[in-house]
Amino acid sequence: xxxxxxxxxxxxxxxxxxxxxxxxxxxxxxxxxxxxxxxxxxxxxxxxxxxxxxxxxxxxxxxxxxxxxxxxxxxxxxxxxxxxxxxxxxxxxxxxxxxxxxxxxxxxxxxxxxxxxxxxxxxxxxxxxxxxxxxxxxxxxxxxxxxxxxxxxxxxxxxxxxxxxxxxxxxxxxxxxxxxxxxxxxxxxxxxxxxxxxxxxxxxxxxxxxxxxxxxxxxxxxxxxxxxxxxxxxxxxxxxxxxxxxxxxxxxxxxxxxxxxxxxxxxxxxxxxxxxxxx
Numbered sequence: 398x399x400x401x402x403x404x405x406x407x408x409x410x411x412x413x414x415x416x417x418x419x420x421x422x423x424x425x426x427x428x429x430x431x432x433x434x435x436x437x438x439x440x441x442x443x444x445x446x447x448x449x450x451x452x453x454x455x456x457x458x459x460x461x462x463x464x465x466x467x468x469x470x471x472x473x474x475x476x477x478x479x480x481x482x483x484x485x486x487x488x489x490x491x492x493x494x495x496x497x498x499x500x501x502x503x504x505x506x507x508x509x510x511x512x513x514x515x516x517x518x519x520x521x522x523x524x525x526x527x528x529x530x531x532x533x534x535x536x537x538x539x540x541x542x543x544x545x546x547x548x549x550x551x552x553x554x555x556x557x558x559x560x561x562x563x564x565x566x567x568x569x570x571x572x573x574x575x576x577x578x579x580x581x582x583x584x585x586x587x588x589x590x591x592x593x594x595x596x597x598x599x600x601x602x603x604x605x606x607x608x609x610x611x612x613x614x615x616x617x618x619x620x621x622x623x624x625x626x627x628x629x630x631x632x633x634x635x636x637x638x639x640x641x642x643x644x645x646x647x648x649x650x651x652x653x654x655x656x657x658x659x660x661x662x663x664x665x666x667x668x669x670x671x672x673x674x675x676x
Contacts, residue, residue, distance in 0.1 A: 481535030486547030548582025
């Protein structure tokens, strides 16, 4: 979908809303179509990105903290759909609500990322904190969707899978107008049919060694499995996105060419997603 087409679709949706300004479920439908039709995608989490640059993309994934509602208004006016980051499987020590996490909810430390601790999604208090505080902050800033990270905690701790599914379903119920894009969480997909709107997978062609930050080519067998999940989601009417971690110009060009052949938007970033690499 072109920016112009998305703006026309969004304007039609807004025009059909009530005088109170409350958006209906048709708003999710417009955003879902924008997700599926996106040709360009960027993810920037560790810094505040330049708004003019972000506005050149169809879909952007951002940490909500550095952005104000006026920033999101600007992106929306440019036809860019912004997804706000929500960590549904971990408490991050720097988040303002981190001190509200009961230590009894924590089930382990993430060895790859300092300050990240895995949380048991079966805990009602954690689910409430994510839904009413973390996600609410994203919605109030004006993001059009939620990016749900660390669903794979339910893979690391399979006994928490039902809790993770419940959490995502609670997010859908609480925010019917927002699109939901999940990072991995493959065993959850069958239980979330009609609940999430898109799937993101990292390292389809080139991943990264978290200890060294060095790019690592994904093996052919693993790559086909990952592409299979993305294809299944698209066949079911959802959107698919990829983040890869190519480091050389040659690797980057190869990844982008492969993504074009696959028909999936890809963002090539560094390991902490702290800068934009423009096409």
